[in-house]
Amino acid sequence: QVQLVESGGGLVQPGGSLTLSCAASGFTLDYYSIGWFRQAPGKEREGVSCISTSDGSTYYADSVKGRFTLSRDNAKNTLYLQMNTLKPEDTAVYYCAALDRLAVPQAMCVKPLGDYWGQGTQVTVSS
Numbered sequence: 001q002v003q004l005v006e007s008g009g010g011l012v013q014p015g016g017s018l019t020l021s022c023a024a025s026g027f028t029l030d031y032y033s034i035g036w037f038r039q040a041p042g043k044e045r046e047g048v049s050c051i052s053t054s055d056g057s058t059y060y061a062d063s064v065k066g067r068f069t070l071s072r073d074n075a076k077n078t079l080y081l082q083m084n085t086l087k088p089e090d091t092a093v094y095y096c097a098a099l100d101r102l103a104v105p106q107a108m109c110v111k112p113l114g115d116y117w118g119q120g121t122q123v124t125v126s127s
Helices: 105-109
Strands: 003-009 010-012 018-025 033-039 046-052 059-060 068-074 076-085 092-099 121-125
Touching: 003 092, 010 059, 018 033, 018 121, 033 068, 033 105, 046 068, 046 076, 046 105, 059 068, 059 105, 076 092, 076 121
Parallel strands: 010 121
Antiparallel strands: 003 018, 018 076, 033 046, 033 092, 046 059, 068 076, 092 121
16 A cells, blocks of 8 residues: 655754655655645645656745755655755645656645645754
C-alpha cells in the first residue's frame, strides 16, 4: 500500500536551514506528481513546492521561491525539501503528498491536490 513518511522537522532560528525528507513506499516516484504542503494553526493548507517526477517540472510558491529547493532521489524513493533562510512565517506542519497520476505541478500545489498524504512534520522557526 502507498505510504508517505515525513521526517526532518524541528526547531530552528530565523535564518537557519532544515532539510525535510519524505520516504515513499508502495510506489516509485516515477510517473507521479509529488509535492510539499504546509499548514499553520488557523491557516489553510498551502502548497509549497510540487514536481512532476517524470519530467522534473517544478513549481514553487512565491513565498518560498529562492529559499526552498525540491529534490528527489529515485534510488532511495525519497523526496526532499531543502529550506534555507527560514523565517518565522515558515512555521507550520509540513506534509508531503502524491498523486497517482501526472499533473501540472502548479495545479497540484494551488488547488491543492493529493491522493496520498503523510502524517506531517513540525517546523518551528523562532528565536
